[in-house]
Amino acid sequence: MAVKKEEIQKKVIDIVVERMEVTRDRVTPETRLIEDLGADSLDIAELVMEFEEAFDISIPDDEEGVRSVGDAVDFIVKQLEEAGE
Amino acid sequence: MSEGRRVVVTGLGIVSPMAPGGPDTWEGIKAGRMAIRRIQGFDTSGHKTKIAGEVDEFGIDRFMSNKDARRLDRYAQFALVSAGEALQDAGVEFEESEGVRAVKGGISAERVGVIFGTGVGGMKEFEEQTCRLVAKGPSRVSPFLIPKLMPNACAGNIAIYWGLKGVSFSASTACASGAHSIGLAADSIMSGRSDMVVTGGCEAPVTPVGVAGFENLGALSSRNEDPETASRPFDKERDGFVIAEGGAALVLEEYEHARNRGAGIYAEFMGYGFTSDAYHITAPDETGEGPARGIRLALEAGKVSVEDVGYLCAHGTSTPYNDKIETLAIKKAFGEEAARKIPVSSIKSMLGHSLGAAGAIEAAICCYAMRDGVIPPTMNYTTPDPECDLDYVPNAAREADLKVVLSTSLGFGGHNACIVLKRI
Numbered sequence: 001m002a003v004k005k006e007e008i009q010k011k012v013i014d015i016v017v018e019r020m021e022v023t024r025d026r027v028t029p030e031t032r033l034i035e036d037l038g039a040d041s042l043d044i045a046e047l048v049m050e051f052e053e054a055f056d057i058s059i060p061d062d063e064e065g066v067r068s069v070g071d072a073v074d075f076i077v078k079q080l081e082e083a084g085e
Numbered sequence: 086m087s088e089g090r091r092v093v094v095t096g097l098g099i100v101s102p103m104a105p106g107g108p109d110t111w112e113g114i115k116a117g118r119m120a121i122r123r124i125q126g127f128d129t130s131g132h133k134t135k136i137a138g139e140v141d142e143f144g145i146d147r148f149m150s151n152k153d154a155r156r157l158d159r160y161a162q163f164a165l166v167s168a169g170e171a172l173q174d175a176g177v178e179f180e181e182s183e184g185v186r187a188v189k190g191g192i193s194a195e196r197v198g199v200i201f202g203t204g205v206g207g208m209k210e211f212e213e214q215t216c217r218l219v220a221k222g223p224s225r226v227s228p229f230l231i232p233k234l235m236p237n238a239c240a241g242n243i244a245i246y247w248g249l250k251g252v253s254f255s256a257s258t259a260c261a262s263g264a265h266s267i268g269l270a271a272d273s274i275m276s277g278r279s280d281m282v283v284t285g286g287c288e289a290p291v292t293p294v295g296v297a298g299f300e301n302l303g304a305l306s307s308r309n310e311d312p313e314t315a316s317r318p319f320d321k322e323r324d325g326f327v328i329a330e331g332g333a334a335l336v337l338e339e340y341e342h343a344r345n346r347g348a349g350i351y352a353e354f355m356g357y358g359f360t361s362d363a364y365h366i367t368a369p370d371e372t373g374e375g376p377a378r379g380i381r382l383a384l385e386a387g388k389v390s391v392e393d394v395g396y397l398c399a400h401g402t403s404t405p406y407n408d409k410i411e412t413l414a415i416k417k418a419f420g421e422e423a424a425r426k427i428p429v430s431s432i433k434s435m436l437g438h439s440l441g442a443a444g445a446i447e448a449a450i451c452c453y454a455m456r457d458g459v460i461p462p463t464m465n466y467t468t469p470d471p472e473c474d475l476d477y478v479p480n481a482a483r484e485a486d487l488k489v490v491l492s493t494s495l496g497f498g499g500h501n502a503c504i505v506l507k508r509i
Contacts, residue, residue, distance in 0.1 A: 021152040042156070045228035053225060 003080045008055070009073045015050045016069060019043070029070030051076060057083070092271045092354040094506070095343050096175025096336030097449045098167035098285075101436055102138035102329055106170060110446075111453040113435070114461045115482045119313040120436050121327050127293050134300040136312040137291045138329025138437030148246070156229055157242055158207030160289035163332030163442065164239035165246060168201075168283050171334035172247065176348055177281075179248065186248050188281065190346040198252035198279045199240045200270040201334075202262030202286035204441035204496070205295070207234035212294045239287050243334075251279050259496030260400070260438070262286050263333065263445030264504055268357035270337050280339045286445035287332030299328055302367065304404060316438075317465035318401035318431035319408045319473040326402040329437030333445035335452075351452040355389060355489070355505040358382025362499030369406055369495065373414035376400075376493060379501040380418035383491060387505035391423050395487040396460050398447045400495045401431025402438050407495065409472045414493075416475075428485065430478040434464040444494035448504060455487045455508040 013027050020027075020037050033039040033047065048059050051072060057079045059066075066072050099107040102120035113120070120138050129135040145154045145162050148169045154162060178189040186194040210233040214226050232238060237255040244253045252273050256265045263286025270284035290299075299305050306325035308315035316327040343350055360382065362375035369375070384391065400411055408431075416424040432450055439446060454460060459482050466479035487508060494502045 019152075021150060042228055042232070049225065049228065053221075058224075 003077050003084065005073065005077055008076055011054055012051065012069060012073050012076065015047065015054060019047055019050060027069060029073060030068060032068045034067070055080065090275050090277060091340035092274045092337050093340050093343050093509070094335050094351040094354065094452055095338045095348040096171040096173070096177065097351065097452055098170025098174060098334040099446055099449050100140055100143045100163045100167050100332045101446060102140050102331060103436055105143055107174070107449060107453070111450060114432055114450060115459055117462050117464050117481060118435060119464065121312045121315055123312060124291065126291055132293070132296055132300065133307065134296050134305045134328070135309040136306070136315055136327060137296070138327060138331070138439065139291055140330050156232065158210040158233040158238065158289065159330070160203055160205070160207055160287050161233070161238045161242050163289060163330070164201055164285070164287040164334070165242055167285060167287065167332040167334040168243045171283065171285070171336045175336040175338070177336065186250070188346070191342055192280045194248050195250045196280040197249040198270070198273055198282040199244045199249055200252065200254060200256065200266045200273065200282055200284045201240040201243060202256045202258070202266035202441050202445065203236050203239055204257060204259045204262050204288055205290055206236035207238060208290055208295050209292050210234050212292055243283055249283065252282070257441070258500035258502070259498055260440050260443055261494040261496035261500040261502040262441035263443060264448065264492065264494035264502035265359065265500070267335060267337070267354070267445065267448055268359060268502060268504055271354045271357070274337055274339050280342050282337045283334055284337055285332065285334035286442045288440040288442040289330045290440055291328055291330050296328060306403065314465050316403045316434050318399070318403045318434050318463055319412070319470065319477045320466050321468040321470035323403045323405060323408060326404050326433065327437035329439040331436070331439040331442045331446060333442060333449045335445065335449060350509060352455055352506040353509045355507050356383055356386025357505065358386060358503045360501045362501065364499050367497050369410045370499070371410060373410045373417055375499060376411060376414035376495055376501045376503070377417035379503040380414065380491065380493065383503040383505045387507070389489050389505055389507065391419050393489040394427055394491055395485055396451070396454060396490045397427050397429045398451050398490060398492040399429050399431045400493045401433055401463065403431070403433060411493065411495065412473045412475055424475060427476070428460050428478045428483065429475045430461050430463040432461050444492065444502065447492045447494070448506065451490045451492050451506050455490060455506065458484055458486055460485050460487070
């Protein structure tokens with residue numbers, strides 16, 4: 001099954017917009033969760049959980065590569081591709 | 086103790102099922118309006134109990150965004166809103182100068198504390214996340230669960246929001262939590278450790294598990310068909326309390342500090358009596374000795390005589406046991422003859438019983454009562470009970486020149502807390 005990156009990106013941005021209560025124009029793949037949106041550790045924990053639930057994946061607690069919205073999208077795409085293989 | 090430090094009430098805030106805010110809640114109580122209704126917050130079809138005192142829109146958005154409010158359980162939202170109203174009512178503003186936060190025209194924020202009570206804490210959040218655990222597994226339990234359910238989240242969030250850096254903790258003594266918090270807050274000021282403390286109590290127990298727990302304990306009224314008459318303290322036909330939610334905050338302040346910044350003063354906090362029944366975890370000691378000692382200790386601490394007491398704001402839950410034993414305790418404390426001369430009423434007849442919030446709501450109402458010279462009524466009083474034979478101010482508010490009032494709170498666990506306030 002091919003993973004559609006655009007769809008995943010849209011869904012990730014939807015979640016970030018809703019949970020962080022920011023306007024959509026503030027959220028692009030380059031947007032950094034902590035530095036640009038002011039997320040704290042609890043926000044990050046909640047976002048990770050939302051991503052896990054939305055995409056039915058598991059994100060390890062020590063996953064440190066996810067800083068921006070784009071990082072999250074790439075991580076999810078990779079996970080889904082591996083799961084599809 | 087720093088001898089001579091006096092404590093006054095300079096601000097009030099209430100979140101109640103009656104109306105938004107302290108002034109409108111007081112107006113409703115003076116008019117004898119009922120705030121009990123069929124539960125709207127959840128589906129009660131499986132519950133025996135279908136009535137409660139529920140809070141409608143209470144304006145959390147005046148203080149924080151949705152995103153921030155989602156981090157607080159409903160119970161702590163009540164605390165935050167009532168505390169905000171009380172600080173505004175007290176005319177307290179803050180300023181920062183060279184990194185030091187202080188009350189405008191007053192002391193450093195390091196001398197301002199928060200002592201806030203709750204009987205249970207974040208029950209709603211705990212229930213919702215427990216359901217998620219069962220339905221979806223542990224990995225789906227919210228990271229906000231712990232910071233929302235913890236019973237000190239009320240005090241912690243008030244301190245964080247207002248930048249209050251002095252003493253800060255929560256007291257938990259079931260239905261006496263509010264009164265205990267107020268007494269401890271006054272202590273902190275009298276002893277010289279604080280100059281101002283935001284205190285009070287809050288509770289949001291009208292949840293599926295909360296209501297089921299209390300109904301299975303046999304504590305709740307079964308008058309589902311007539312919600313407005315269900316809470317009937319001291320009446321012979323009473324059959325249990327009506328569970329309710331809410332919160333109230335008082336700004337307590339050292340007298341000279343309040344005067345120097347030109348604050349309005351509702352009342353002086355005179356003293357308290359804290360005792361324990363040391364008897365049973367839910368049932369009161371039938372001798373009434375625990376609350377009677379509490380009342381006597383409060384009068385002694387407040388240096389007021391029995392004749393000075395113009396009104397006793399009773400715990401008066403509307404359970405068969407409480408009202409009978411509280412009546413006995415009042416008679417033991419004052420003596421039969423003197424007790425019959427003191428007006429005693431229960432505002433729970435209108436608001437229901439909001440557990441850890443109740444003592445704080447009642448203390449705030451006592452302040453309004455003294456200011457306006459009006460004693461709140463006990464509504465739904467129709468059939469006298471030979472075992473409850475005091476003046477309960479039945480069914481209509483009464484004008485009276487009130488100088489000293491006493492408020493009693495009696496909690497599961499045998500915790501008794503009585504406080505004395507005086508008009509100055």
